[in-house]
Amino acid sequence: xxxxxxxxxxxxxxxxxxxxxxxxxxxxxxxxxxxxxxxxxxxxxxxxxxxxxxxxxxxxxxxxxxxxxxxxxxxxxxxxxxxxxxxxxxxxxxxxxxxxxxxxxxxxxxxxxxxxxxxxxxxxxxxxxxxxxxxxxxxxxxxxxxxxxxxxxxxxxxxxxxxxxxxxxxxxxxxxxxxxxxxxxxxxxxxxxxxxxxxxxxxxxxxxxxxxxxxxxxxxxxxxxxxxxxxx
Numbered sequence: 001x002x003x004x005x006x007x008x009x010x011x012x013x014x015x016x017x018x019x020x021x022x023x024x025x026x027x028x029x030x031x032x033x034x035x036x037x038x039x040x041x042x043x044x045x046x047x048x049x050x051x052x053x054x055x056x057x058x059x060x061x062x063x064x065x066x067x068x069x070x071x072x073x074x075x076x077x078x079x080x081x082x083x084x085x086x087x088x089x090x091x092x093x094x095x096x097x098x099x100x101x102x103x104x105x106x107x108x109x110x111x112x113x114x115x116x117x118x119x120x121x122x123x124x125x126x127x128x129x130x131x132x133x134x135x136x137x138x139x140x141x142x143x144x145x146x147x148x149x150x151x152x153x154x155x156x157x158x159x160x161x162x163x164x165x166x167x168x169x170x171x172x173x174x175x176x177x178x179x180x181x182x183x184x185x186x187x188x189x190x191x192x193x194x195x196x197x198x199x200x201x202x203x204x205x206x207x208x209x210x211x212x213x214x215x216x217x218x219x220x221x222x223x224x225x226x227x228x229x230x231x232x
Contacts, residue, residue: 164201
């Protein structure tokens, strides 16, 4: 895996295209990646994505595809036809081995393909309510999904900072770890349940830190990003 010079991936999850474009321009040179997800992409589609991509920062297109293998493969192929293709794109690991393999084959090295394990908004009680094996905790489920993803050709995973050490032990140092739930010291955790500071996440094996409101909600987004980078 190429060296990641700046591990900060700023989540620009807003349906306001003007605001998103302003943030992208402001953060150029201060972050390693821009992430746009469902909220933005469903509002603005490919044209909105391309406006963001033209700022020159590598893009993480966070759509979390999860469907039958053929549908996911065709969806990924369509997304990779964008004029400026994403550097990172993702699926849900719970789609199963056939879907993960079809996704990997469809991407064929054109982007880093990562799989979402367990969302950082979920805890042990949530997984039990959803029908997951109640004898395994959240970390065990995330680690099992990471191993499934790796076995089926996926480049890395999205995981909670709480699951990093277990996943690193199971999957090795070259498996890409993209970690949301990052909150600088003193920042409200909001709707996340399993969080960590940027420094502790990096120390536990995170490659890329997904940070949203701590940067995008700051009075000066570039200064906020720079302070987080310096803290690492």
